[in-house]
Amino acid sequence: MKFAIVEGCRQEATPASRGKCPNCGAGVIAKCGTKKLWHWAHSSVRNCDHWWEPEKAWHRAWKNEFPVPWQEVRCVASDGELHIADIKTASGMVVEFQHSNISVIERASRERFYGNMVWLVDGTRLKKDLPQFQATIRSARAIKDAPLSLLMHDRANQLVERWAGSRCPVFIDFGGARPELPLITDDEVLWRLQYARGTNKVVATPVSRSSFVAYFRNDGRLRGYRLPRLRADPMHSPLRGFETHMRRKASRKRRF
Numbered sequence: 001m002k003f004a005i006v007e008g009c010r011q012e013a014t015p016a017s018r019g020k021c022p023n024c025g026a027g028v029i030a031k032c033g034t035k036k037l038w039h040w041a042h043s044s045v046r047n048c049d050h051w052w053e054p055e056k057a058w059h060r061a062w063k064n065e066f067p068v069p070w071q072e073v074r075c076v077a078s079d080g081e082l083h084i085a086d087i088k089t090a091s092g093m094v095v096e097f098q099h100s101n102i103s104v105i106e107r108a109s110r111e112r113f114y115g116n117m118v119w120l121v122d123g124t125r126l127k128k129d130l131p132q133f134q135a136t137i138r139s140a141r142a143i144k145d146a147p148l149s150l151l152m153h154d155r156a157n158q159l160v161e162r163w164a165g166s167r168c169p170v171f172i173d174f175g176g177a178r179p180e181l182p183l184i185t186d187d188e189v190l191w192r193l194q195y196a197r198g199t200n201k202v203v204a205t206p207v208s209r210s211s212f213v214a215y216f217r218n219d220g221r222l223r224g225y226r227l228p229r230l231r232a233d234p235m236h237s238p239l240r241g242f243e244t245h246m247r248r249k250a251s252r253k254r255r256f
């Protein structure tokens, strides 16, 4: 945990300090070593929130993109169940940062518990995920060109399959990896996956990382991309699906 309650205030861990868990009220101690991020840990039980995963630098960096009062927010269901949301915005939207693997059952129960939520997934955990995802991009069909949206099968690659059936949008963070598309961007790109209920279809949309932050800070729109005209650009490999889409569009136009 990044925050504990010390003398009535939310505070970050400092060496040799003690506080109370904001979730269950039990005693927590500051862990301020050199290997892990400085954090708070329960002094007796492992962790009162069984959904909690050990916090990595990746989690902490993402949390820090948002205002402090929105970080690690205690949420209580009507039946008394308690969990700490990584981010809960002023408008009640929950953003969960997920590094480790999560079972389908746990994922579904979190989606039910929070309702209004999105996932932000660390796409760098497994080395094979990025090359597999890029191979899928190369063969995916573009169903929209502004913003660019690609259609995928929910078993197109292992990462997409792991999140299949998700009811909430899933954003994948591949770190600084460039998508294999001639997108004009200086910003990092996240991939939004939206699984169509009751089908095997997933719509994948690249979005700008900074617009993701701005959007959830209620400070802007989520920005997608438009591909430049490909035929005029021999530097980039052709996108089979996208070109087919453009050809179909062109032939439709010719009919009128």
Ligand SMILES: [Zn+2]
Pocket: 021, 022, 023, 024, 025, 026, 042, 047, 048, 049
């Ligand atoms: Zn606790």
